[in-house]
């Protein structure tokens with residue numbers, strides 16, 4: 001599941017995929033619009049559209065009245081056939097499993113979530129995920145036979161090596177990864193996996209707050225803290241795929257031991273668990289991050305102070321990264337971001353303390369748009385981006 005273009009098959013497949021991708025993004029497009037959007041010739045577009053129609057993957061739609069406002073025959077609108085297949089996304093957080101089912105344009109048809117101690121019981125998390133997938137497919141009136149693939153977001157670094165290009169390993173000290181081979185066996189569909197912050201970044205660039213931006217730092221504040229880095233329009237994966245471990249920037253080499261084995265990492269003071277450790281003595285053991293974000297939005301001084309401190313701490317580390325990569329946007333996401341402006345403003349203040357003025361003034365700091373769904377939507381986007389058109393065509397209903 002490398003992101004290199006080689007995985008997309010032959011040039012012809014890539015061209016077909018470009019057409020499919022335009023339809024995914026725009027919903028509908030005429031042949032002329034496809035020519036413009038893909039840069040392919042009219043003849044090529046006509047031929048490939050014909051093939052895709054014959055395979056049942058795309059269909060003609062009634063053009064909206066007044067579409068284009070042109071005199072004469074209205075252009076025929078083409079769209080992906082929503083019945084030709086679907087995609088499943090699963091997000092394994094530290095303490096939550098979230099599932100979404102989408103059509104081939106990425107439009108979400110059904111969703112489900114369940115609080116679960118994923119870190120403590122990775123095998124049990126698979127049971128929960130399988131149950132949620134079946135329920136969501138039922139709600140979407142779809143099934144696994146029509147599912148082209150399953151994208152999975154995990155809260156762990158995914159290390160890619162030549163022996164394990166799909167990224168099966170994690171680093172010492174991280175909670176055990178859910179057994180994804182078992183997930184693949186039980187669902188009977190191909191599973192592809194990536195780090196949750198990477199997928200959140202992809203989703204925000206594709207459909208959220210960073211649409212159209214090419215240099216983006218996505219900061220995910222949740223049970224863990226991570227970053228997804230999009231530079232020159234591409235997700236940066238580094239040498240072995242372990243980029244964006246923002247939560248493990250060390251603040252205090254003598255601080256508390258972190259799950260990564262180091263001391264005084266940002267996660268030990270600014271993550272969801274660190275926040276709860278500060279709040280629970282006052283609010284009781286059942287107090288959750290969701291309760292904390294609600295309290296902050298409702299003006300609770302203690303909760304607001306905690307989110308402000310967390311934001312400023314993270315912001316300073318982000319500011320140092322901004323000095324290195326000069327992003328146009330810093331997008332603040334993850335479930336802690338549901339606290340609202342208090343967190344985003346504090347991240348901005350932290351960046352201002354650490355980034356040089358020219359870079360600070362250039363980087364807009366904005367809240368994520370997809371909220372705590374970004375990671376599961378990114379998992380769906382990953383499948384759509386990496387699934388070959390041929391595989392999609394196989395799923396098309398017989399006509």
Ligand SMILES: [Zn+2]
Pocket residue numbers: 247248249258259260261262265267
């Ligand atoms: Zn750490």
